[in-house]
Amino acid sequence: MRVLITGATGLVGSALSELLLQHGISIHYLSTSKDKLEDKPNYTGYYWNPEKGYIDESALIGVDVIVHLAGASISKRWTDSYKQEIIESRILSANLLFNLLKKNPHDVKQIISASAIGIYKDSLTTVYREDATQKDEGFLGHVVQKWEESVDKFKLVGLKVCKIRTGIVLSDKGGALPQMAKPINMYIGSPFGSGKQFMSWIHVDDLVRVYLFALENQLEGVYNATAPNPVTNKDFTKMLAKRLHKPVFMPNVPKFAMNMLLGEMHELLFSSQNVNSEKLRNAGFDFKYNPLSEALDEIYNQ
Numbered sequence: 001m002r003v004l005i006t007g008a009t010g011l012v013g014s015a016l017s018e019l020l021l022q023h024g025i026s027i028h029y030l031s032t033s034k035d036k037l038e039d040k041p042n043y044t045g046y047y048w049n050p051e052k053g054y055i056d057e058s059a060l061i062g063v064d065v066i067v068h069l070a071g072a073s074i075s076k077r078w079t080d081s082y083k084q085e086i087i088e089s090r091i092l093s094a095n096l097l098f099n100l101l102k103k104n105p106h107d108v109k110q111i112i113s114a115s116a117i118g119i120y121k122d123s124l125t126t127v128y129r130e131d132a133t134q135k136d137e138g139f140l141g142h143v144v145q146k147w148e149e150s151v152d153k154f155k156l157v158g159l160k161v162c163k164i165r166t167g168i169v170l171s172d173k174g175g176a177l178p179q180m181a182k183p184i185n186m187y188i189g190s191p192f193g194s195g196k197q198f199m200s201w202i203h204v205d206d207l208v209r210v211y212l213f214a215l216e217n218q219l220e221g222v223y224n225a226t227a228p229n230p231v232t233n234k235d236f237t238k239m240l241a242k243r244l245h246k247p248v249f250m251p252n253v254p255k256f257a258m259n260m261l262l263g264e265m266h267e268l269l270f271s272s273q274n275v276n277s278e279k280l281r282n283a284g285f286d287f288k289y290n291p292l293s294e295a296l297d298e299i300y301n302q
Contacts, residue, residue: 002026002062007069011174016208050092065215068113078264094150101157110160113151119144122271129276130222162219167200167226184241190250195234197272200226203289226275227290243296
């Protein structure tokens with residue numbers, strides 16, 4: 001089997017590439033940086049530039065499945081120009097892949113795309129499954145809805161479409177966790193707001209196993225990729241501090257302070273999504289890291 005990956009050099013993409021190679025799966029990957037292109041046995045890079053509509057069509061040769069992870073980080077300040085980049089980085093890249101498949105003969109049978117639980121409305125009481133009709137009306141919800149719509153088009157060229165709505169990815173190599181650990185290590189860590197907001201999380205190793213499971217089983221539709229036991233922000237902060245052997249004694253961080261510091265992006269810290277992943281488990285997937293304490297133990301080798 002050969003898989004074409006976008007975003008292969010990011011946190012999730014690099015871990016996924018390693019896992020697929022371990023399972024004897026050949027990888028083609030697309031990069032916007034020519035300096036990151038490699039040509040190794042079973043691991044070959046190809047250049048593309050979604051903004052300019054360019055892609056090396058050789059990347060498609062022999063590919064069975066596309067894994068679409070590309071997209072600008074949401075963890076930078078949401079200026080008007082960067083908000084546009086967040087949207088376009090997802091939509092333009094998907095459109096470029098779609099047009100490539102539409103105009104060329106290919107063997108691709110499935111596309112598996114990253115998505116996010118940010119599509120779900122902020123709520124302290126609702127448990128969200130994939131068929132939830134309540135959608136977030138803010139910027140992040142708008143991004144995810146446009147993102148998923150751009151991927152749904154691949155059904156028009158005969159592909160099975162699978163969308164992985166991902167929670168907070170836990171890894172010591174990047175993403176949210178090192179940023180959460182910083183204030184705790186500086187003895188100024190504390191919950192945000194009421195601390196009651198739910199954090200639906202997943203260990204990076206489990207997440208890449210979800211992608212492998214999806215391609216091995218040719219999954220279609222939407223799947224929530226979150227560990228079975230979401231926790232509140234207060235409990236997450238306490239557990240992380242315990243693993244770092246640091247106290248938490250500062251008062252909760254008020255919302256207005258983070259709004260002043262981060263602008264609109266502060267919503268990421270205060271939004272609550274209690275997400276259910278039963279659909280994925282019913283399909284046969286088994287989470288290795290659950291509950292949160294086990295995930296943190298592995299990450300911090302305790």
